[in-house]
Amino acid sequence: MKNKRTCDYIAEAIQNEILSGRMEAGQPLRQEELSEKLGYSRMPVREALQILEEQGLVRRLATRHVVVADFSERNIEEIFDMVGNVEKKALKDLAEMSFEWVYSAEGEDAEEKFHEFVYGTITNGLFRRLLETSADCYIRFASEETEMGKDPEQKQLRRNKLETVHSAYCRKDTVVMEVALEEYYRLLTENVKKERGFEK
Incomplete structure (x- = not known):
């Protein structure tokens, strides 16, 4: 970052x-x-x-x-849905253009590198700023500061989801790519909701 x-x-x-x-x-x-x-x-x-x-x-x-500001359970869901949708659209567009992407889900900074790649390729300034802000704030909190986000098993699960996204991207399998990214964002959403006491 x-x-x-x-x-x-x-x-x-x-x-x-x-x-x-x-x-x-x-x-x-x-x-x-x-x-x-x-x-x-x-x-x-x-x-x-x-x-x-x-x-x-x-x-x-x-x-x-x-x-x-007020952060209801619905606000949290909307934030992660919106960010996930922007990333899905960006990756789908890049895959269709055959944009080369070298990625490894190994290492502590694997998630950070994933998001940096996505927002680093976006030319629309508004969307790029949205993703940078989301990575610096919401994604960082959900993956690094919540109890579930720090859990080694969940970290590995999230990395596996991103590796699936990358693998599907390379094959231009946008359906698998989108599903894996949705599952990744579902984990982040649940982390924040649980941390705030919305989920048990």
């Missing part, structure tokens, strides 16, 4: 609190309090809040105050 700035680390820490449900919808986020709590000056905290606003994790009120 990209080189991280101080504000990126701050945003990531707050993302984890919001996506896990430890920060509740409507909870105010004040720069001064966050600066003191996290041990950073106000400038990178302000920048982090802007990042979180772009990611849809917080919203700015008419009063200019910032509060945690």
Whole structure:
């Protein structure tokens, strides 16, 4: 991924609190309090809040105050469905153009490399930014910060799904590719829902 700035680390820490449900919808986020709590000056905290606003994790009120956005079970499902659909479309288009893709599902960064490849090939700036944001925020949280996401068996299962996507891509078998990608995103969705207490 990209080189991280101080504000990126701050945003990531707050993302984890919001996506896990430890920060509740409507909870105010004040720069001064966050600066003191996290041990950073106000400038990178302000920048982090802007990042979180772009990611849809917080919203700015008419009063200019910032509060945690609402994340219902349905919101979580919609986010991962949308991102999965954009990736499916991108991979299907690339497969039809016979775009070469060398990928290995081995290593700790296999998932990160998968998503980097997909959004790295997208020329539409809006879709590319959507996938970058999703990988940096939602996918990272679901795969690295949730209890299920850290589970070695599930990590291997997710890597297997991505290897199936790659193998199907190389054969131009878009049906198998789409099904495997849907299963991968279903796992991520379930991780976040379980972490937030929506699923037992």
